[in-house]
Amino acid sequence: MMANSRPIGVFDSGVGGLTVLREIEQILPREDVVYLGDTARMPYGNKSPETIVRYTLEGASFLLDKNIKLLIVACHTASSYGIDILQEQLPIPVIGVIQPGFELLMQSTRSMRIAILGTEATIRSKVYQNLIEEHYPKAKIFPVPCPLFAPMIEEGLVDQVFTKQIVEHYLSCLRNKKIDAALLACTHYPLIRSLIQETLGENVQLIEPARVCAEQAKEWLVSSSLANFQSTPPRYEFFSTDETDKFKQKMEIFFPVRHVSVFLRDWKSVNNLKSCNQTFT
Amino acid sequence: MMANSRPIGVFDSGVGGLTVLREIEQILPREDVVYLGDTARMPYGNKSPETIVRYTLEGASFLLDKNIKLLIVACHTASSYGIDILQEQLPIPVIGVIQPGFELLMQSTRSMRIAILGTEATIRSKVYQNLIEEHYPKAKIFPVPCPLFAPMIEEGLVDQVFTKQIVEHYLSCLRNKKIDAALLACTHYPLIRSLIQETLGENVQLIEPARVCAEQAKEWLVSSSLANFQSTPPRYEFFSTDETDKFKQKMEIFFPVRHVSVFLRDWKSVNNLKSCNQTFT
Numbered sequence: 189m190m191a192n193s194r195p196i197g198v199f200d201s202g203v204g205g206l207t208v209l210r211e212i213e214q215i216l217p218r219e220d221v222v223y224l225g226d227t228a229r230m231p232y233g234n235k236s237p238e239t240i241v242r243y244t245l246e247g248a249s250f251l252l253d254k255n256i257k258l259l260i261v262a263c264h265t266a267s268s269y270g271i272d273i274l275q276e277q278l279p280i281p282v283i284g285v286i287q288p289g290f291e292l293l294m295q296s297t298r299s300m301r302i303a304i305l306g307t308e309a310t311i312r313s314k315v316y317q318n319l320i321e322e323h324y325p326k327a328k329i330f331p332v333p334c335p336l337f338a339p340m341i342e343e344g345l346v347d348q349v350f351t352k353q354i355v356e357h358y359l360s361c362l363r364n365k366k367i368d369a370a371l372l373a374c375t376h377y378p379l380i381r382s383l384i385q386e387t388l389g390e391n392v393q394l395i396e397p398a399r400v401c402a403e404q405a406k407e408w409l410v411s412s413s414l415a416n417f418q419s420t421p422p423r424y425e426f427f428s429t430d431e432t433d434k435f436k437q438k439m440e441i442f443f444p445v446r447h448v449s450v451f452l453r454d455w456k457s458v459n460n461l462k463s464c465n466q467t468f469t
Numbered sequence: 470m471m472a473n474s475r476p477i478g479v480f481d482s483g484v485g486g487l488t489v490l491r492e493i494e495q496i497l498p499r500e501d502v503v504y505l506g507d508t509a510r511m512p513y514g515n516k517s518p519e520t521i522v523r524y525t526l527e528g529a530s531f532l533l534d535k536n537i538k539l540l541i542v543a544c545h546t547a548s549s550y551g552i553d554i555l556q557e558q559l560p561i562p563v564i565g566v567i568q569p570g571f572e573l574l575m576q577s578t579r580s581m582r583i584a585i586l587g588t589e590a591t592i593r594s595k596v597y598q599n600l601i602e603e604h605y606p607k608a609k610i611f612p613v614p615c616p617l618f619a620p621m622i623e624e625g626l627v628d629q630v631f632t633k634q635i636v637e638h639y640l641s642c643l644r645n646k647k648i649d650a651a652l653l654a655c656t657h658y659p660l661i662r663s664l665i666q667e668t669l670g671e672n673v674q675l676i677e678p679a680r681v682c683a684e685q686a687k688e689w690l691v692s693s694s695l696a697n698f699q700s701t702p703p704r705y706e707f708f709s710t711d712e713t714d715k716f717k718q719k720m721e722i723f724f725p726v727r728h729v730s731v732f733l734r735d736w737k738s739v740n741n742l743k744s745c746n747q748t749f750t
Contacts (some may be wrong), residue, residue, distance in 0.1 A: 228520045229510050234623070236712035239509045339620040342515070350634035357629060431517035 204375030205262030233307025289397030485656030486543030514588025
């Protein structure tokens with residue numbers, strides 16, 4: 189296999205990372221992708237740093253065995269705790285969502301009054317807060333953990349009466365804080381973007397790092413001469429640690445695939461790989 | 470160690486099983502208990518049968534090594550899929566919540582129009598439905614999966630405006646169904662009991678298997694001459710697969726321990742047991 193024809197690896201705790209894959213499909217349409225969702229142990233957002241790091245390393249190791257040329261960690265929680273260790277230990281480049289999210293957020297704010305919306309673990313990690321304080325000591329940061337957002341979105345409950353109330357429950361603390369930008373620091377949140385916008389008001393820019401993340405990947409691939417120029421449609425291969433049926437259903441919400449060949453497989457456990465060839469149509 | 474002084478094992482996917490422990494404390498106040506919550510992989514309710522069975526067997530095996538004389542599987546999802554295998558494979562008696570729940574429900578209904586409220590996996594397992602249909606073919610069963618209840622309760626969101634709406638979202642389908650009893654087939658649900666009661670109306674009896682479960686345990690202990698008669702306060706030992714801090718916080722909601730000595734330990738993984746002695750006060 190030519191070095192440049194190796195796939196890109198995408199790791200996520202579940203299906204949320206498919207919102208990142210959507211951008212990769214747009215920006216890097218000739219790249220093959222191997223995606224791993226750790227659905228048997230998700231969500232990560234309410235687990236401890238040690239456990240999150242262990243799960244992330246196991247996922248990365250599985251993807252490395254698939255001969256990937258670049259790893260994208262789509263999950264903010266996994267990125268928050270695992271990205272440094274991965275960048276240190278892996279023989280390939282690792283792109284997380286933190287740096288792209290941070291850069292886009294700081295490019296977007298004028299008032300330097302900004303909010304970070306994320307899982308409990310992501311907020312508790314202070315990874316965004318520390319980055320911002322280091323580079324922009326005058327910035328005023330409002331971090332908001334929203335623990336029920338991800339499970340609610342996973343259940344498809346995005347347009348109920350109470351969805352708006354749950355959004356308000358978590359975000360009402362931002363009223364009168366005069367923020368002008370808010371980072372959606374969880375891959376699920378773009379799916380309730382309009383409700384978040386409505387609650388925070390039209391003057392607040394909502395920042396999603398997914399696109400910048402895909403652009404960084406493109407930059408690295410081009411500069412390292414590792415971009416794929418295949419003329420055939422790319423191959424997307426999906427692995428989940430739990431059974432694939434539910435993953436497939438949710439995939440239809442997050443990433444309605446139309447024009448690429450997609451394979452879906454079970455990855456039962458780190459030591460016990462069982463795969464079922466199943467074409468996803 | 471005398472055979473009767475061995476502890477009772479309680480297994481749950483997380484902290485929900487503490488509602489069962491509360492009944493054990495009442496009904497079997499002299500028994501030592503070892504509790505395992507699989508917090509690093511919870512919730513179970515949205516995972517596949519195969520994964521649930523694997524996790525349950527791993528948890529049971531861990532507790533067996535603690536020299537338990539009896540295993541109580543407090544989690545309905547784990548009981549739904551794992552109880553038969555456990556009863557077949559374990560050298561000690563195994564009590565689940567299904568049979569007690571079923572019996573209490575059928576003793577309580579007069580109209581034979583009944584609802585089962587549970588996680589998606591518990592409802593999908595049809596374990597209650599099959600039991601009822603086998604013994605009471607004329608019963609009319611209304612199974613209702615409520616996937617957001619457990620995460621919402623885990624987050625402590627039990628008295629928000631939207632809590633009632635979420636309860637209504639799932640249970641409004643039971644209006645005009647003329648049920649007279651509903652089984653709370655998840656250890657978390659007792660914590661929103663009053664909202665469920667309000668939504669279903671005063672004529673519907675809400676059934677919790679926890680007490681019957683503890684009574685069955687007592688019955689077996691007495692009939693096997695394995696009851697503990699110690700005069701010292703019982704020893705409660707808690708293990709969680711994720712870090713203990715969050716477990717401890719949630720424990721204060723579910724099971725405010727006052728008069729027993731309690732030890733809290735980390736159980737990092739099946740093959741990698743790390744424990745920290747920490748007295749819980």
